[in-house]
Amino acid sequence: MIEVSNLTKSFRVSTREAGFKNAVRALIKRKYEYIQALSGISFRIADGEMVGYIGPNGAGKSTTIKIMCGILTPDSGECEICGRIPWKERTRHVRDIGVVFGQRSQLWWDVPVIDSFELLRDIYKVEHSAYRKTLDELTQLLNLNRLLKTPTRNLSLGQRMRCEIAASLIHSPKVLFLDEPTIGLDAVSKIAVREFIKERNRNSGTTVILTTHDMQDIEALTERILLIGRGRILLDGNMRELKQRFSRHKKIAVAYAGSLSSDMLSNCDGITVREEKMGRALIVLDSNLLTVSEVIEMLSKTVDIKDISVEGVTAEEMVVELYKAYRI
Amino acid sequence: MKVYLSVFKIRFSAVIQYRAAALAGIATQFAWGFLEIFAFRTIYSGNESGFPMPFSQLSSYIWLQQAFLALFMTWFYDRDILDAISSGNISYELSRPLDLYGRWFFQTAANRVARALLRCAPILVVAFFLPGPFRLSLPENGVQALGFLVSLALGLGVVVAFGMLIYTLTFYTLSSTGLWAVFAMLADFMSGSVIPLPFFPSGIRKIAELLPFASMQNLPLRIYVGNIAGSDMLIGLVLQCFWLLSLVIFGRLIMRRALTKVTVHGG
Numbered sequence: 250m251i252e253v254s255n256l257t258k259s260f261r262v263s264t265r266e267a268g269f270k271n272a273v274r275a276l277i278k279r280k281y282e283y284i285q286a287l288s289g290i291s292f293r294i295a296d297g298e299m300v301g302y303i304g305p306n307g308a309g310k311s312t313t314i315k316i317m318c319g320i321l322t323p324d325s326g327e328c329e330i331c332g333r334i335p336w337k338e339r340t341r342h343v344r345d346i347g348v349v350f351g352q353r354s355q356l357w358w359d360v361p362v363i364d365s366f367e368l369l370r371d372i373y374k375v376e377h378s379a380y381r382k383t384l385d386e387l388t389q390l391l392n393l394n395r396l397l398k399t400p401t402r403n404l405s406l407g408q409r410m411r412c413e414i415a416a417s418l419i420h421s422p423k424v425l426f427l428d429e430p431t432i433g434l435d436a437v438s439k440i441a442v443r444e445f446i447k448e449r450n451r452n453s454g455t456t457v458i459l460t461t462h463d464m465q466d467i468e469a470l471t472e473r474i475l476l477i478g479r480g481r482i483l484l485d486g487n488m489r490e491l492k493q494r495f496s497r498h499k500k501i502a503v504a505y506a507g508s509l510s511s512d513m514l515s516n517c518d519g520i521t522v523r524e525e526k527m528g529r530a531l532i533v534l535d536s537n538l539l540t541v542s543e544v545i546e547m548l549s550k551t552v553d554i555k556d557i558s559v560e561g562v563t564a565e566e567m568v569v570e571l572y573k574a575y576r577i
Numbered sequence: 578m579k580v581y582l583s584v585f586k587i588r589f590s591a592v593i594q595y596r597a598a599a600l601a602g603i604a605t606q607f608a609w610g611f612l613e614i615f616a617f618r619t620i621y622s623g624n625e626s627g628f629p630m631p632f633s634q635l636s637s638y639i640w641l642q643q644a645f646l647a648l649f650m651t652w653f654y655d656r657d658i659l660d661a662i663s664s665g666n667i668s669y670e671l672s673r674p675l676d677l678y679g680r681w682f683f684q685t686a687a688n689r690v691a692r693a694l695l696r697c698a699p700i701l702v703v704a705f706f707l708p709g710p711f712r713l714s715l716p717e718n719g720v721q722a723l724g725f726l727v728s729l730a731l732g733l734g735v736v737v738a739f740g741m742l743i744y745t746l747t748f749y750t751l752s753s754t755g756l757w758a759v760f761a762m763l764a765d766f767m768s769g770s771v772i773p774l775p776f777f778p779s780g781i782r783k784i785a786e787l788l789p790f791a792s793m794q795n796l797p798l799r800i801y802v803g804n805i806a807g808s809d810m811l812i813g814l815v816l817q818c819f820w821l822l823s824l825v826i827f828g829r830l831i832m833r834r835a836l837t838k839v840t841v842h843g844g
Binding site: 343374 | 671673
């Protein structure tokens with residue numbers, strides 16, 4: 250159980266105008282600015298939930314994660330994870346959590362991956378038999394067999410990320426924080442990582458909190474999303490509801506023979522023609538005003554439809570809409 | 578304690594990957610050793626009796642110093658740790674159920690011991706077989722040898738505990754090069770790495786011998802060569818323990834303070 254209420258955190262940043270003169274001036278007198286990274290964040294996450302924590306760059310996602318991991322102390326507010334306050338009982342708290350920072354590495358650069366794993370085993374005081382079992386499981390699921398004996402510096406990004414995720418799970422944490430775990434990965438590795446996270450959540454009941462900019466991650470993994478912007482939680486909702494809310498617009502891609510009188514379509518309320526050339530058109534319709542079948546009927550009257558596909562909004566577009574709606 | 582041993586082991590194995598660096602180190606230390614010995618030879622050539630150490634003791638001092646340079650060089654810090662602080666990778670280290678001071682202490686110690694072990698053997702062996710006054714001789718008796726080993730370990734502790742202060746200061750200043758330059762020069766000189774402490778003018782020497790820097794290489798090397806013995810040796814060892822404890826306690830205090838204020842850099 251994770252309970253966060255009214256967390257705030259600000260950072261002091263030194264600032265100066267551009268240019269050499271100002272650089273010299275800053276030697277003598279520094280100007281500081283306070284940046285409010287979090288201004289009153291509250292939410293609750295139940296055991297075994299999988300939550301996507303999204304928001305634009307600089308919204309405060311990583312700050313929240315760092316506070317929940319006990320790395321940063323907030324200015325005010327409360328946070329309790331598994332009955333403990335992270336920054337007050339840091340060493341006890343971090344035994345229960347695992348973290349993956351997608352942009353950083355926790356593996357020792359010069360030595361084979363397995364050595365880093367064994368160090369983690371000793372740090373978390375994992376029993377040897379339990380370690381063997383977890384390692385076998387992780388090796389199989391993440392396909393690490395050939396990677397374990399390779400020094401980290403010789404791994405590709407995708408291979409390394411798989412090892413990083415395994416490293417965060419060696420002590421079988423109850424809560425797993427993933428801060429951009431798929432950043433920079435190719436399609437195959439991304440899918441492997443997603444599958445693994447899903448499986449871990451389902452079978453081991455690990456609570457997962459995921460921050461990412463990759464909406465496919467969110468779509469594939471989480472039911473619930475928390476949207477953060479300018480240091481506040483703007484939205485806490487279910488993925489499907491959100492989609493419905495934003496799925497007024499549908500895209501129809503059509504291939505046809507004959508000539509499409511785009512005037513006729515454009516004059517019709519609720520239809521916009523995005524593209525039209527060489528027998529292909531992309532039409533966006535507002536489902537509050539028109540139904541899909543009405544549009545298809547209209548199209549089939551004027552042209553000979555060869556191929557047609559209807560799509561709702563993608564998660565990506567939805568987030569853009571969300572950011573726009575909340576002006577962040 | 579076992580976990581610190583593991584930290585020690587992994588740092589050790591990471592360092593011994595670099596054989597070429599070790600070879601280069603050995604060559605440098607030989608060059609330095611000869612250079613210093615020849616320079617002192619020229620100074621000694623007039624009248625040997627006026628100096629605080631017989632030339633043969635000085636030769637042993639210099640060779641040991643070169644062989645164990647990695648244990649005692651004050652201008653050496655663990656790059657991984659400094660980078661972790663300034664790049665923000667420290668996030669990972671703070672998300673472990675481990676005391677950060679202890680972890681870094683053993684990591685730095687391992688780094689130094691691994692480097693020293695890779696480099697010392699050839700230097701010691703060759704130095705033993707050098708002719709006459711230039712050679713490294715064995716300690717006079719078992720007590721000196723034992724005192725040397727104990728003092729060597731304590732001295733390493735003092736050097737590492739001193740380095741921990743620099744790591745902690747990096748939390749506040751980010752770029753540690755400036756601090757390095759100041760502390761490294763000061764500590765290097767006052768520890769007797771440029772000129773052994775017995776050669777200092779007596780007033781300055783008396784003060785220098787009480788400072789923590791004298792508890793670094795000065796004491797073990799002088800015990801080995803027989804320049805410090807008997808009750809002086811005991812006093813020296815007690816002083817070493819005192820400095821080690823004080824530095825560790827002070828270092829832990831300021832690190833705890835730094836960690837409550839820490840800002841993790843880079844997203």
